[in-house]
Amino acid sequence: MNKAVKPPFDIRIQTERIGQDYLFVVTGGEAHIGATAMAFHQEDGKIHTELGVAPGHREDRLALEWAGNACTRLKTTVTVVMGIHIPSASRADIELAVQTVREEMNRVLDGLLEPAAG
Template identity: 40%
Template sequence: MTFDDLQLQAIPMGRDLLLIITGGEVHIGAASTAYWTDQGTEVQTSAVPGHKEHTLSGDFAQRVAGELNRTVTVVMGIHYDDLSQAEIKSIVAKTDSLLEEFLKQQ
C-alpha cells in the first residue's frame, strides 16, 4: 500500500495555524495545540478513545509552533484497516515527510 491519499492541509487563522492531516477513512482521531509560554512551547492534546493519532499530533504541533513561532493546532484522522507494523511505519514516515515539506515552504 502506498498511502497516496495522505494529505496535509494548512489553514491560516489570523496569526495562528491549523494543520489537518488525513488519510484513508477521514475522521478526527486527535487534536493537539502548541503555544508559546515564558518557559517555551506547551502542548495540549485531546484524543478520541481507541485512536492513536495523538502519538504524532503533539510532536507535529510542537515542531511547527517552534519553527514558525506561532500557535499551531494539528488535527489528525488517519484510518486504514488491518495495517502491519511496516505499514504503520510507512504512514509515520510519509506524514513526517508531508510536515517537513510544508515547513520548507514557509
C-alpha cells in the same frame, strides 16, 4: 486552505492560516478526527502543548510531535487535527504512514518558511 496529498495511503495535509496562527488537518486512509494537538509559546518562552484524543485512537503522539515542531519552526500557535485509519494495516504500513506524515509535514513547513528566507 492549501492541500498536499501523498500516496500510498493518501496522506493529506491541509493548511490554513488563521490570523497569525496555523491549522493543519492531517488525514489518511479513511479520514476522521482521532486527535487534536495545540502548541503555543508561554510567557517564559517555553512551548506548551494540549491534547485531545478520541477513545481508541493512536494519532496522539504524532499530532503532539507535529504541533510542537510546527510551533517551534513557525513561531506561532499551531493546532494539528489528525485522523489516519488504514484498514488491516501491518506494522510496516503504520511505520510508512508515520514516516510519510513526517516527510510531508517537513515539506509543508519548509514551504511556509520559504518566503521568509527571501
